[in-house]
Amino acid sequence: MKTSDEVLALLKENMGGFISGQQIADRLYMTRAAVWKAIKSLKKSGYEIEAVTNKGYRLRRTADVINAVYIEEGLRTAGLPVCVTYKEETGSTNEDAGYLIKASKDPVLVIANMQNQGRGRRGRDFYSPKGTGLYMSLALNRAAELLKTVKVTAIAAVAVSQAIDNIVYNGRNASFIKWVNDIYIDEKKVCGILSEAFLSMEDEEQGYVVVGMGINVYEPGEGFPADIKKKAGYLIGAGQQVKTGLRNDLAVEVIRLFFHYMNAADESLAIYRRKSNLIGNYVKVNSFVPDDKASGYARVLGIDDECRLLIEYENGQKETLTSGEVSVVKY
Numbered sequence: 001m002k003t004s005d006e007v008l009a010l011l012k013e014n015m016g017g018f019i020s021g022q023q024i025a026d027r028l029y030m031t032r033a034a035v036w037k038a039i040k041s042l043k044k045s046g047y048e049i050e051a052v053t054n055k056g057y058r059l060r061r062t063a064d065v066i067n068a069v070y071i072e073e074g075l076r077t078a079g080l081p082v083c084v085t086y087k088e089e090t091g092s093t094n095e096d097a098g099y100l101i102k103a104s105k106d107p108v109l110v111i112a113n114m115q116n117q118g119r120g121r122r123g124r125d126f127y128s129p130k131g132t133g134l135y136m137s138l139a140l141n142r143a144a145e146l147l148k149t150v151k152v153t154a155i156a157a158v159a160v161s162q163a164i165d166n167i168v169y170n171g172r173n174a175s176f177i178k179w180v181n182d183i184y185i186d187e188k189k190v191c192g193i194l195s196e197a198f199l200s201m202e203d204e205e206q207g208y209v210v211v212g213m214g215i216n217v218y219e220p221g222e223g224f225p226a227d228i229k230k231k232a233g234y235l236i237g238a239g240q241q242v243k244t245g246l247r248n249d250l251a252v253e254v255i256r257l258f259f260h261y262m263n264a265a266d267e268s269l270a271i272y273r274r275k276s277n278l279i280g281n282y283v284k285v286n287s288f289v290p291d292d293k294a295s296g297y298a299r300v301l302g303i304d305d306e307c308r309l310l311i312e313y314e315n316g317q318k319e320t321l322t323s324g325e326v327s328v329v330k331y
Helices: 003-013 021-028 032-044 068-077 093-101 143-149 152-167 246-262 265-274
Strands: 049-052 056-059 083-087 108-112 133-141 176-178 182-185 188-198 208-216 282-286 296-303 309-313 318-321 325-328
Touching: 003 021, 003 032, 003 056, 021 032, 021 056, 032 049, 068 083, 068 108, 068 246, 083 093, 093 108, 093 133, 093 188, 093 208, 108 246, 133 143, 133 246, 143 188, 143 208, 152 176, 152 182, 152 188, 152 208, 152 246, 152 265, 208 246, 246 265, 265 296
Parallel strands: 083 108
Antiparallel strands: 049 056, 108 133, 133 208, 176 182, 182 188, 188 208, 282 296, 282 325, 296 309, 309 318
């Protein structure tokens, strides 16, 4: 085996993570100069290899390149005329989709390989590093009608959860939904969803809804930031085999299922309840309102037909939550 092939095999073994030149040299019994020469040869052959000081080398996941044409054709084959736009890097796909839907009769889907101003609920930042996630926003016209007839955020959560199970886990029920809109696997958050509605004061028909979905597909080579490291998860870890076009297939399946459940509200609600990781558990409630009675410890009784959380506090008082946040606690 050629030196460059040996180096390539080691980079693939550490796919998604960095490995230093010295580690490569030690593993393959070669000099650092030979490693550098092999890396240079691989780059000339078309392999995308990152080189970062004090970290080493990392092979980019070239087998999973986002292809807007493939995604749009996949959706049209499913009978969904969605206009798909891809951006290598952007501020926020929600903002991009909101801008594009104003000039489009058909739904708009914006997908980015990286966001530098990704947003979560309550103005929080959403970590969106390059090449490791599926960051996309679907924009739909007729906001007033949508908000009256469907539970958009809950439907998006069901679509993402089911799509992950279908595409990544071969149909196994691996993902769960934390009310209202987070997707969890093995008690780690792998996806956040942010839905925003924009209504015209003069003409409700001019309003639109944007549903943003950020999925941590791969483990970031540099890891997650300290503030989310303990709770953030991913679908595929470093060293696991990368399926060609995984993010493309996942995007098609999420959007296909989203439109399916838009027209199957009862089915969607049943799945939303079944996939809940809160029902029967005790939670800490935070309403973000000072001295609000909807704060404290409570047991989750269920989810009603409006996708509201039914809880019971320690004193026996029952409450229906329409907003706020809850976290599972040992009680």
